[in-house]
Ligand SMILES: [Ca+2]
Ligand SMILES: [Ca+2]
Ligand SMILES: [Ca+2]
């Protein structure tokens with residue numbers, strides 16, 4: 101009848117390094133069982149780790165994955181735009197192994213007239229005049245060409261010059277182009293005021309009102325000349341035909 105526990109040889113595992121004898125020792129099957137159990141247990145742990153690793157790899161291959169509860173920065177705008185102008189990073193949180201929506205991010209949008217770089221290209225209000233910049237009323241001249249500043253419309257869709265509207269008026273002698281035709285003080289003296297007297301003697305008395313540097317001045321029509329015998333005070337000395345010469349024939 102065979103013994104219940106058969107001795108077995110385990111040459112490599114049980115040989116004493118310092119054994120003088122080359123003969124292997126014997127272990128009972130119970131000891132071997134314990135050793136094998138340890139080996140099997142170790143093999144199982146290694147297998148579990150490999151399975152877990154494989155599971156993660158499978159998840160990665162299937163698509164985006166994450167660990168639930170983890171949050172991170174996110175951004176779906178074009179590269180280089182985050183943090184520029186209005187553009188900001190957002191945050192996303194992992195739920196049930198998948199990333200949630202990117203919350204709170206600001207991505208590039210069409211630039212509006214709002215003094216903000218909406219499209220995050222480094223230029224504020226592309227396509228619009230810069231708010232606050234000096235402007236003049238377009239197409240107007242003279243006093244009608246008023247000055248203002250560029251303003252964004254209430255709906256941020258356009259920029260307009262807020263220069264006030266001035267309607268043309270009759271031209272007067274004031275150094276300004278009142279009727280907005282591009283000429284200053286032209287015809288500023290009305291016909292009924294055109295003739296005037298200078299206060300001088302003889303032919304130098306008659307004058308014509310003219311607008312000079314924004315003021316109406318009476319300009320004498322004739323400059324004093326040689327006294328000739330014509331019944332006029334030609335040299336404007338308040339004497340008529342004194343020592344006069346014959347008029348040219
Ligand atoms: Ca803008
Ligand atoms: Ca004018
Ligand atoms: Ca004028």
Ligand SMILES: [Ca+2]
Nearest residue numbers: 328332334341
């Ligand atoms: Ca004379």
